[in-house]
Amino acid sequence: MIEFKNVSKVYPNGTRGLNNVDLRVDDGEFVVVVGLSGAGKSTFLRSINRLHEITEGEILINGESITKAGGSELYRIRRDIGMIFQNFNLVRRSSVMRNVLSGRVGYHSTLRMIFGLFPKEDKELAMRALERVNMPEKAYMRADELSGGQQQRVSIARALAQEATQILADEPVASLDPMTTKQVMDDLARINKELNMTMIVNLHFIDVARKYATRIIGLKEGEVVFDGPVEEATDDVFSEIYGRPVNEDELMGEA
Amino acid sequence: MKQHGKTFIYTRRIIVVAAVLLVYIWAFAGLPLLELKETSGEIVSAIFSGLFQPDWGYVYDPGGEDLLRGLLDTLAIALLGTFIASVLCIPFSFMASKNIAKTKTMVGSSKFVLSFIRVFPDIVLALLFIKAVGPGAFAGVLALGIGAVGMLGKLISESVEGIDLSAREALIATGGNPVKTFMFAIVPQVLPNFFSFVLYRFEVNLRAATILGVIGAGGIGTPLIFALSVRDWGRVGIILLGIIVMVTLIDAISGKIRARLV
Ligand SMILES: Nc1ncnc2c1ncn2[C@@H]1O[C@H](COP(=O)(O)OP(=O)(O)OP(=O)(O)O)[C@@H](O)[C@H]1O
Ligand SMILES: [Mg+2]
Numbered sequence: 001m002i003e004f005k006n007v008s009k010v011y012p013n014g015t016r017g018l019n020n021v022d023l024r025v026d027d028g029e030f031v032v033v034v035g036l037s038g039a040g041k042s043t044f045l046r047s048i049n050r051l052h053e054i055t056e057g058e059i060l061i062n063g064e065s066i067t068k069a070g071g072s073e074l075y076r077i078r079r080d081i082g083m084i085f086q087n088f089n090l091v092r093r094s095s096v097m098r099n100v101l102s103g104r105v106g107y108h109s110t111l112r113m114i115f116g117l118f119p120k121e122d123k124e125l126a127m128r129a130l131e132r133v134n135m136p137e138k139a140y141m142r143a144d145e146l147s148g149g150q151q152q153r154v155s156i157a158r159a160l161a162q163e164a165t166q167i168l169a170d171e172p173v174a175s176l177d178p179m180t181t182k183q184v185m186d187d188l189a190r191i192n193k194e195l196n197m198t199m200i201v202n203l204h205f206i207d208v209a210r211k212y213a214t215r216i217i218g219l220k221e222g223e224v225v226f227d228g229p230v231e232e233a234t235d236d237v238f239s240e241i242y243g244r245p246v247n248e249d250e251l252m253g254e255a
Numbered sequence: 256m257k258q259h260g261k262t263f264i265y266t267r268r269i270i271v272v273a274a275v276l277l278v279y280i281w282a283f284a285g286l287p288l289l290e291l292k293e294t295s296g297e298i299v300s301a302i303f304s305g306l307f308q309p310d311w312g313y314v315y316d317p318g319g320e321d322l323l324r325g326l327l328d329t330l331a332i333a334l335l336g337t338f339i340a341s342v343l344c345i346p347f348s349f350m351a352s353k354n355i356a357k358t359k360t361m362v363g364s365s366k367f368v369l370s371f372i373r374v375f376p377d378i379v380l381a382l383l384f385i386k387a388v389g390p391g392a393f394a395g396v397l398a399l400g401i402g403a404v405g406m407l408g409k410l411i412s413e414s415v416e417g418i419d420l421s422a423r424e425a426l427i428a429t430g431g432n433p434v435k436t437f438m439f440a441i442v443p444q445v446l447p448n449f450f451s452f453v454l455y456r457f458e459v460n461l462r463a464a465t466i467l468g469v470i471g472a473g474g475i476g477t478p479l480i481f482a483l484s485v486r487d488w489g490r491v492g493i494i495l496l497g498i499i500v501m502v503t504l505i506d507a508i509s510g511k512i513r514a515r516l517v
Contacts, residue, residue, distance in 0.1 A: 049428055072432075079430035089425035094443045102439045106430030113435045155425070162429050 001027055007057035009043055017043035019222040028196045032209040035219035036242055041202040045168045049081045079106035082159025084169035088151040092144035096154050099143050100126040103162035129160035133187050149180030156187055166198040174204055178252055185212050205252040206238055305488020313493050322497045329474035332392050333461040336399025341453045344404045348411035372405030377463045381472040392473030399460045407456055414448040451516045454509045461505055465498050
């Protein structure tokens with residue numbers, strides 16, 4: 001469960017990234033965040049695990065304040081939140097296995113991690129995570145030998161190995177073609193259903209958002225202008241979020 | 256316009272050529288006239304006969320100083336010096352990288368330290384350390400250990416500046432502390448280059464270590480300078496042969512390893 005309590009974020013240069021956001025995301029929801037470029041979607045997502053600091057309000061993860069947490073407490077809370085990036089953010093030179101295992105660093109002592117010693121159970125867990133995204137046979141390849149879609153699924157496996165309860169995904173399919181978009185989104189949907197992991201996903205394409213979301217949050221200039229079940233997010237709602245009628249290029253078409 | 260550009264290029268070329276010629280003329284004008292002493296010919300032929308009739312007996316001598324021991328000392332000085340440098344250069348490499356260091360002052364001062372060290376030739380550093388810790392292999396080790404930091408730090412920090420930091424964000428998000436994040440997101444990207452530069456520097460240090468003995472900083476250079484001063488050309492010959500074989504061998508091995516690294 002993720003709770004935003006009157007959260008605002010002002011960037012050092014004065015830009016308002018988030019303005020008085022107050023909402024709650026329950027376990028198992030599949031939330032899609034939409035909005036124009038610059039609306040504050042990334043800011044919203046990155047505030048949750050404190051990759052960005054908020055300037056006002058408080059964010060609670062499973063009842064605990066991540067805003068007030070410091071040091072090892074912060075690391076422990078982050079461990080419960082997996083993150084998926086537009087550009088995958090893998091260590092490209094390392095093997096797929098090692099990338100997936102890197103989701104486990106929060107569970108072990110620093111000394112152990114300096115030597116990269118993962119217990120056998122972690123390796124089995126990482127292998128199962130790779131099986132879940134249908135890539136067990138790629139475990140010992142280098143990450144940069146994989147296609148974009150495959151790399152994104154490795155990063156999903158990393159979040160799975162992390163045994164997170166929530167997954168944040170910032171435009172996870174923006175650099176993928178329609179075919180791989182479907183695979184990656186299907187993976188996320190399956191994980192959401194089978195493991196009851198909460199998903200909060202920033203998406204650009206409205207039709208993809210409608211297909212996978214259970215709930216839509218619309219952002220505009222840092223404010224929540226729509227928040228409701230996907231059934232209520234009509235074309236009119238989208239034109240309001242975007243401040244104009246829906247464009248062709250906001251539809252992926254094939255997915 | 257085009258015509259204009261061409262004339263400009265030609266004028267510039269002429270100026271450059273003229274400047275280079277002037278420098279050469281100036282340099283050669285300063286040379287004292289070469290004069291051949293009567294003995295010069297004799298010495299040259301003695302050197303060559305020594306080189307072609309090396310003193311094989313010196314290679315291994317169970318009792319005293321011999322070639323193998325000298326070469327081994329040299330190798331040890333180079334190894335230890337390179338090892339010390341490879342450890343010392345690590346903090347500087349990261350502090351001198353714009354993408355890792357927190358402040359510009361840190362980058363600037365680290366870069367300054369690195370280029371300051373690079374200014375000193377190994378021989379000068381060795382002379383300084385001989386004054387500080389006395390003559391012997393230890394002075395040589397220190398000279399190479401400190402001297403190599405300048406070059407290694409510069410090369411490695413340049414390679415650190417070229418790495419992709421996106422994985423660091425991912426590791427922070429998984430709950431990694433700064434050390435874990437560093438080990439997983441940064442180190443794998445730098446390690447191959449790091450080893451390659453260190454090996455290369457080892458090759459350089461090995462050559463330097465053969466010279467260091469000449470000024471009393473340990474290694475094969477010491478017997479070489481003694482043999483030279485007593486005109487024992489056979490011994491000079493065997494020592495030079497030994498150095499050539501060792502350096503070639505190490506270069507070949509190290510080059511093979513480096514080729515596999517990157
Ligand atoms: N580091 C920063 N410093 C200052 N302003 C920033 C910074 N990052 C983002 N902003 C501003 O905050 C606002 C929200 O940005 P954000 O990246 O959250 O938008 P977004 O909805 O993710 O956009 P996009 O769809 O282009 O990714 C924008 O006006 C942006 O210019
Ligand atoms: Mg964004």
